[in-house]
Amino acid sequence: MIRTALFASAAIAALASVPASADEGMWTLDAFPAERMRADYGWAPDQAWLDKVRGGAVRLTGGCSASFVSPQGLILTNHHCIATCLADNSSEAKDYLNDGFVSSRREDELKCPGQQAEVVTAITDVTSRIKGAMGSLTGEALTKARDAEIAAIEKAGCTDLKTTRCQVVTLFGGGQYKLYTYRKYSDVRLAWAPEDRAATFGGDPDNFNFPRYSMDASFLRAYEDGKPVASPQFLKWNPRPPVKGEATFVVGNPGSTSRLWTGSQLAFEREVRLPVTLATLSELRGRVIRAMQESPTKEREGLDTLNGIENSLKVFIGRTKALNDPAFTGKLSAAEADLRAKSAGNAAIGDPWTTVDGAMSAYRSLYLPLRFTQPSSDLLGYAQTLVFAAQEREKDNSERLPGYTDSRLPLLEKQILDERPIHPWLDKLTLEWSLSKAREYLGADDPDTKLLLGKASPEGLTESLVNGTKLADPAVRKALWDGGMKAIKASEDPMIVYALRLADRQRELRKLTDAQYSGPLAIAGSQLSDARFAAYGDTLYPDATFTLRISYGKVAGWTERGNEVPYETTMGGTFDRATGNAPYDAAGGFVAAKAKIDPNATYNFVTTNDIIGGNSGSPVIDRAGTVIGAAFDGNIHSLGGNYGYDGTLNRTVVVSTDAVQEALEKIYPAPALVKELSGKK
């Protein structure tokens, strides 16, 4: 599943991008390489086409992409993008995640906690303002000046915080800064979802593989004031099979890429971050797998978390493989050497590589404390956000940490206050795990370990914190949010007390990181961006930043060790692959509807589009601008796509509209949606 990786460190900023090869590129919609595409495909979209597509493209704050597919706020995305919503709405009485959700009445559609849908309405270049504010500052002074200017721009850009959101985005690692303005919809509800097994047929073993047989699709609906919103700029639903070789566009929000990290950034990744991540996340996986076997309730409550862990782990294992493949890393080194050679003697560029080396050297010392002084727990996460928000809101907007400025607070508040279930056993499991890993990696005698644990054991501390806190109750969180520092200081809730105990050290580490790592990288990133534009002109796309991009490509299989992998699978193939045993047990709805399902309908297909985690749910659009599928995965080769794209092997995996239409009509019937999608009144 192309969802954003858990625990992927947002602190590592992508630096810059490389000259793109055929079909490579996650392009911003204001810089589509039309000439380049026309040269390869004999056709390319014009600005009107691009503008229309932009108006229908949706970002989901849960970390996915989507699109409006009707004028009544209906949104197409992946099943795995709304699995958490299904889990949050489930109970002993009704297991929506297992059973799926079909509603014949809009008033029954299910609210999705924490979820918000956003559509880009304007993109404004603010590079000169930001760079002007940074001036010749360095270190923490630089990051403070930059962040204050960003806060001011965002605040001024969006005065109506109820329906708009403003976000300044760093592109090319600091080469460009752009203000993205969004129309936002903070009430998002679930309209249709298949059974979990229909979406996850093949489970973890088939994830990031192809051939696939996955109904990884679902429909949401945006609401406002309790009513479905009008969405006149929707994309037309086109339930047809793909044609081999036809051009396809993926329009969505790739989360992050690291396509032109310098050598020392890649070395840090390979030598430090990935090994720690593989070991610790694998242990968490084992703990959750075993815990889920303890009862049917835990199996239900843990499933969404386990899926997320296994998906992330597969991503990290794929990255480890890529960075341990000398042929792959050789290409990355060659690209760096080429840029260095082309930049030699250009005094304006200087030597950003040495700056990055220094930043990474500092980051190696900061990394473990940074990582392990933020234990994993939803309840502690609430506490930490409440504490930081209260502390930051006492400051002027220009003085706050970036996550707590006026423009950021509305979504934060929504995420804190939305009601969603907390499973204490699961929260204990993750907290106990992360505290024990902190002690293991920092060492029992480390001051940070002592700060985290005192004389307690990870197990004992976890018991007292999770059993003692009341933060699972949204009303308690609201009181603390509204009450600000006074309420926080007066609180005897053990999670709040614990979050306060950690806060000073977390701030100290943040300051050190700004001074020694983020500050230098902002300067080097800008220089590297200049170097790249000087060397390669405007054939460049910025590294992914979970903002709207378009990639072009075509429907095509690939050659795997001499064997052709066909570009599509069929609905009938599900039954051939089914063994009757999980995760290869056909979903009940499929079995029941077998006689009715068209066995030859295209189920999943692959394209050469260049995507990455965050693109999940992106509409796959044909030349006519109609939707023929939803991207939900990459093949196994695409996992190295974080660092570089290989058009001969990397593939996007799509669930076809043809298959979704079959499901809507015959497997999980939703006649109202079928009618709505058809455009008939």
Added chain:
Amino acid sequence: MIRTALFASAAIAALASVPASADEGMWTLDAFPAERMRADYGWAPDQAWLDKVRGGAVRLTGGCSASFVSPQGLILTNHHCIATCLADNSSEAKDYLNDGFVSSRREDELKCPGQQAEVVTAITDVTSRIKGAMGSLTGEALTKARDAEIAAIEKAGCTDLKTTRCQVVTLFGGGQYKLYTYRKYSDVRLAWAPEDRAATFGGDPDNFNFPRYSMDASFLRAYEDGKPVASPQFLKWNPRPPVKGEATFVVGNPGSTSRLWTGSQLAFEREVRLPVTLATLSELRGRVIRAMQESPTKEREGLDTLNGIENSLKVFIGRTKALNDPAFTGKLSAAEADLRAKSAGNAAIGDPWTTVDGAMSAYRSLYLPLRFTQPSSDLLGYAQTLVFAAQEREKDNSERLPGYTDSRLPLLEKQILDERPIHPWLDKLTLEWSLSKAREYLGADDPDTKLLLGKASPEGLTESLVNGTKLADPAVRKALWDGGMKAIKASEDPMIVYALRLADRQRELRKLTDAQYSGPLAIAGSQLSDARFAAYGDTLYPDATFTLRISYGKVAGWTERGNEVPYETTMGGTFDRATGNAPYDAAGGFVAAKAKIDPNATYNFVTTNDIIGGNSGSPVIDRAGTVIGAAFDGNIHSLGGNYGYDGTLNRTVVVSTDAVQEALEKIYPAPALVKELSGKK
């Protein structure tokens, strides 16, 4: 804990060794570098001293080292070396692992299943015979000829299989072959062990660290015909504190090192084996941790397994760190470059590096199938051994696989037939885990996955195999062992049927490995050994092979980031470090005896001796030849010791006889042992 790493692949033969730096070296007792030591220490042992020590040194087939410390068969080793014996003897009624074991009467001493004690009685050079048999053969023909000659030498060397064992050992990766003859004692019983928490105080967080406060000591006794054996060649027990700077010798059986692997072997390790191992073993760790929380019984039954997993994982994490440290690997590359330069133009040596590169390239394709077609389960392990033993015993001794020749069968039979408890939940856990990892790493559509699983799920197959088998019953195993192929073929036991289903493929992979990997490495290993002796003369020691070695060094702390780490801890320090919470909760016996314990008695201490997993339990001997401690661990720096020794940082961690004497007298009183150790009648 310096115990041999779980899942460490014995298939990767160490190739050769480097010229030793100060205190470096795991020397064979027939090639002690007396001159070198004398130059540094002003004294060195003579052959009589070495012979005496050899007579008292014991190898434990469980993977540890030890020593006779009385003339009545009393053996000193580590607690962690006999923890499995304690666990195997425990039940709901009596938890020996938790409580420890003290017996006032020899007849109550506890039998240790599968354990055998061995003392070297002769070492004979058989290099010319083996190399003669290999002649100019290559590939599988070479390994067959070599293994047949080894089988013949071992069979002829030991006619009395009840009390002797013969083993041909490959040294210098194929440069030398030596026949080791052992006096063996196959009835080993436990005489004394402290509480688990006394031995494991600080648990996994403190493992491979120092300062330490660990009573990682225990006593076994060798029996024959139901009576303690006479062991006139014992080492004298000397309960005294170590003196800073004094010379120390560690005499034991280091398991394996890889000190001069070529670059392509190290690359395979870093790029393939370690990442797979970190991820899979961490997941197993998580599963076991969580399962142990399900009940006190599971906590007891799983503890020894968890300790083993965590210890191995720490070793692998340490190796990952070492191989990801450019300064460290730079030294290894420089050593290789030096040897290549010194060997250039020597036609007799040829180009073994290219041969190794080819072998490693082949091994990369074979590694995952080899690893994952041998699922982890004690019960399946019994079945696989029974199947292979029956098949192999139908062949002539010279035709058998190395593990099943006449000289190897007695220990194998003992390990199969000894009664020991099997915990079905734990066996299911490991089997389910390893089958699911096989599917993950080989892929769901791989023929080996289909062989392993058919249409079943890992969970379903595991249930039917473990619930259906009767192999937990030693009588059932004995009937199958005695019944040979006829009994195996007639068996309807699902584990036997399953083992038979896997056997052909396992043999096929073995043949491919012999042909493409082991055969070429045997030739290259011999050439590399010749190159090394030509370049560096006889200043070399062979890589570790779990055979008897001696290392010399001294009592010394080290400097850690500018701070001096003292060379010793004291008994009283335990109480300062105790927090009351696991694993820093002082053992009950310590708390009860606190007033009596001498707080200034040396507890643990560190030396510069060069050791590795397998050395656990080795006697630490002073110049007088008396025992002043038992080696039980290395510090964190020693984990890179698999690839290279750094005398400024690598340390051996020892539990002092001074502390053990305190325990024997005051904490877990054993007056009979105190008397026996004192030599008084």
